[in-house]
Amino acid sequence: MTLALAIAAGGLYAAGLYLLMRRSLMRLILGLSLLGQAANVLIFAAGRPVRGQAPLVAVYATAPSSPFSDPVPQALILTAIVIGFGTLAFAIVLLKRAHQAAETDDLDQMRGADA
Amino acid sequence: MNIFPVLPILVPLICALGCLAARRSLAAQYAIGIGGAGALLAVAITLFAHVWESGPAIAQIGGWPAPFGITIAADLFGAILVLMAAVVACATTIFSAGTIDEPRLRFGYYGLVHLLLMGVNGAFLTGDLFNLYVWFEVLLIASFVLITLGGERRQLEGAIPYVTLNLLSSALFLAAVGILYGVAGTLNMADLSLRVPALPRDVMTAVALLFLIAFGIKAAMFPLFFWLPASYHTPPVVVTALFSALLTKVGVYALIRVFTLVFTQDTATTHVVLLVLGAFTMVTGVLGAVAQMDVRRLLAFHIVSQIGYLIMGLGLFTEASLAATVYFLVHVVIAKSTLFLIAGIAGGLRATYDLKKLGGLYTERTWLAIVFLTAAFSLAGAPPLAGFFAKLGLIQAGMAREAFPIVAVALAVSLLTLYSMVKIWSEAFWKAAPAGAGPRDGGRSPGDAGARVSPLLAAPVVALAALSLLMGLAADPLYAVADRAARQLRDPAIYIEAVLGKRPAP
Numbered sequence: 249m250t251l252a253l254a255i256a257a258g259g260l261y262a263a264g265l266y267l268l269m270r271r272s273l274m275r276l277i278l279g280l281s282l283l284g285q286a287a288n289v290l291i292f293a294a295g296r297p298v299r300g301q302a303p304l305v306a307v308y309a310t311a312p313s314s315p316f317s318d319p320v321p322q323a324l325i326l327t328a329i330v331i332g333f334g335t336l337a338f339a340i341v342l343l344k345r346a347h348q349a350a351e352t353d354d355l356d357q358m359r360g361a362d363a
Numbered sequence: 364m365n366i367f368p369v370l371p372i373l374v375p376l377i378c379a380l381g382c383l384a385a386r387r388s389l390a391a392q393y394a395i396g397i398g399g400a401g402a403l404l405a406v407a408i409t410l411f412a413h414v415w416e417s418g419p420a421i422a423q424i425g426g427w428p429a430p431f432g433i434t435i436a437a438d439l440f441g442a443i444l445v446l447m448a449a450v451v452a453c454a455t456t457i458f459s460a461g462t463i464d465e466p467r468l469r470f471g472y473y474g475l476v477h478l479l480l481m482g483v484n485g486a487f488l489t490g491d492l493f494n495l496y497v498w499f500e501v502l503l504i505a506s507f508v509l510i511t512l513g514g515e516r517r518q519l520e521g522a523i524p525y526v527t528l529n530l531l532s533s534a535l536f537l538a539a540v541g542i543l544y545g546v547a548g549t550l551n552m553a554d555l556s557l558r559v560p561a562l563p564r565d566v567m568t569a570v571a572l573l574f575l576i577a578f579g580i581k582a583a584m585f586p587l588f589f590w591l592p593a594s595y596h597t598p599p600v601v602v603t604a605l606f607s608a609l610l611t612k613v614g615v616y617a618l619i620r621v622f623t624l625v626f627t628q629d630t631a632t633t634h635v636v637l638l639v640l641g642a643f644t645m646v647t648g649v650l651g652a653v654a655q656m657d658v659r660r661l662l663a664f665h666i667v668s669q670i671g672y673l674i675m676g677l678g679l680f681t682e683a684s685l686a687a688t689v690y691f692l693v694h695v696v697i698a699k700s701t702l703f704l705i706a707g708i709a710g711g712l713r714a715t716y717d718l719k720k721l722g723g724l725y726t727e728r729t730w731l732a733i734v735f736l737t738a739a740f741s742l743a744g745a746p747p748l749a750g751f752f753a754k755l756g757l758i759q760a761g762m763a764r765e766a767f768p769i770v771a772v773a774l775a776v777s778l779l780t781l782y783s784m785v786k787i788w789s790e791a792f793w794k795a796a797p798a799g800a801g802p803r804d805g806g807r808s809p810g811d812a813g814a815r816v817s818p819l820l821a822a823p824v825v826a827l828a829a830l831s832l833l834m835g836l837a838a839d840p841l842y843a844v845a846d847r848a849a850r851q852l853r854d855p856a857i858y859i860e861a862v863l864g865k866r867p868a869p
Contacts, residue, residue, distance in 0.1 A: 268527070268531070273523075276523075276527060280527065280530050280531070280534075283530075283531065283534040284530075284534055284537075286534070286538075287534045287535075287537040287538040287541065288537075290538050290541050290542070291537070291538070291540070291541030291544070291545075292541075293545075294541045294542050294544065294545025294546075295541070295544065295545055296545065318548075320544065321541065321544060321545070324493055324540070324541065324544070327493075327497065328496075328537055331497070331500045334500075334504060335500065335503070335504060335507075335530055335533070338504060338507055338508075338526070339526055339527075339530065342507070342511060342519065342522055342523070342526060343523070345511075345514060345519050346516075346519040346520055346522075346523055349514075349516040349519050349520075350516065350519075350520060355523070358520045358523065
């Protein structure tokens with residue numbers, strides 16, 4: 249499973265970076281979104297997920313009964329998904345407004361800030 | 364629970380909520396915006412005094428003991444930076460009252476400034492790497508809105524590289540945090556500091572370099588700084604002053620924190636990389652600045668150049684170099700925000716930021732010229748101003764480590780800094796005003812300051828310049844503070860013991 253996750257994360261990174269390097273605004277949004285997801289998959293894989301029980305500690309026990317997956321990386325991912333959703337929503341609105349103001353989808357045409 | 368380290372986060376949060384609740388009333392916006400910055404200053408002074416008296420102040424949020432809960436930890440370095448942020452907050456919120464237009468205020472300008480301050484203070488005070496990521500996002504989203512607030516086309520276009528590069532950096536930071544947790548099993552920085560030496564060295568070096576890239580983008584370090592000069596000159600000048608003072612410095616803070624506390628096991632690789640990148644950052648930044656003819660863009664390149672000095676201090680990694688870095692950090696924040704605010708006043712008077720069209724300000728506003736000279740010479744490093752002592756400290760530390768190439772670079776860049784400051788001086792202040800370039804000559808109208816310089820604009824600029832002068836005149840006692848902060852940075856045991864409690868020696 250780790251191998252599958254690693255391939256998935258690598259594929260997402262590759263696709264995200266490729267899209268970021270395009271000139272189109274639309275691809276920029278998709279690229280940013282994919283990069284965020286890649287990081288989430290990476291955290292999930294790095295947390296060594298295993299098939300097992302829920303990480304609950306039984307009465308009178310001091311540790312969850314193994315095998316169990318560490319729940320902390322999954323909590324981190326949940327937080328990251330929420331934050332990523334917020335920032336991506338902002339980025340989409342920004343790019344839409346920039347698209348309206350500049351009347352182009354091509355980043356190379358947007359030289360207003362450099363003029 | 365110790366309340367002191369939590370207050371610098373809580374006060375801006377309350378102010379931001381207050382601004383939001385009272386968004387219909389402009390008077391309330393001013394009152395909460397400026398009053399809140401004053402309250403933050405009071406809280407920051409209290410925190411600093413507390414940390415100075417009794418060592419690092421720790422708050423375990425929710426009562427969960429470290430390393431299981433989230434720790435808010437203020438060591439002397441963090442407390443100094445919170446104090447510095449509060450000073451800049453006071454100056455910029457007052458300056459904003461004179462320049463920010465009503466639509467921006469109605470869209471919650473002051474609330475956003477306080478959200479930004481909350482994120483910045485949170486980043487300075489947190490003791491947990493994932494929590495640091497969260498604070499980064501808080502300050503980023505506030506800065507995204509501040510940089511685009513007003514919605515002018517150039518702002519939107521300038522914001523695209525800013526937003527893209529910062530989101531990319533966050534994704535890398537998050538990935539590094541995930542890998543680090545997978546290897547080390549903890550994200551509490553004090554706990555990491557204990558565990559990292561026992562972990563595989565090459566893996567840790569790789570993770571350290573991933574952090575270096577993520578924070579390097581935020582700190583505008585070579586070769587990852589291009590977003591900064593592309594975006595920082597687009598919003599109103601006071602926003603740029605606030606960003607230049609706080610945002611890149613949070614990146615530098617994060618670099619200093621992780622490369623003194625967590626990743627110190629392979630300094631032969633990581634800290635040499637830092638030194639080389641620091642040298643390139645200095646040189647490329649100042650060369651970019653020399654080529655510019657727009658005051659704001661020139662100053663934006665100087666931000667990059669000064670970051671190089673801070674990275675150099677971290678890369679040398681001795682107690683003396685870290686003390687110089689702490690002193691330099693405070694000095695450069697004050698000097699840079701003064702310069703940006705002066706640029707704002709000059710641009711408001713002439714309705715342009717183009718050096719060719721500026722001129723005659725010395726005869727017209729002699730006090731502004733004197734204030735500019737103070738800040739500019741401080742930045743360039745002339746005695747008896749703060750910049751001189753900051754650079755002297757760095758160069759002495761470099762000589763002691765026999766790192767002669769970087770010392771040579773630092774000195775040469777200092778000369779070029781002086782050159783570009785003289786360029787502003789001769790173009791904007793000394794030469795006669797170009798014919799027909801009176802106020803309102805049809806250029807675009809930046810934050811309208813009016814022909815008479817309002818005391819709301821003059822007071823913060825003069826106060827910051829006086830502070831810069833004072834930092835130079837009182838260099839000895841202030842350097843002693845920086846020294847103690849550096850000793851805590853160089854000896855993580857103090858920080859670790861404060862966070863985790865007393866431990867038996869391993």
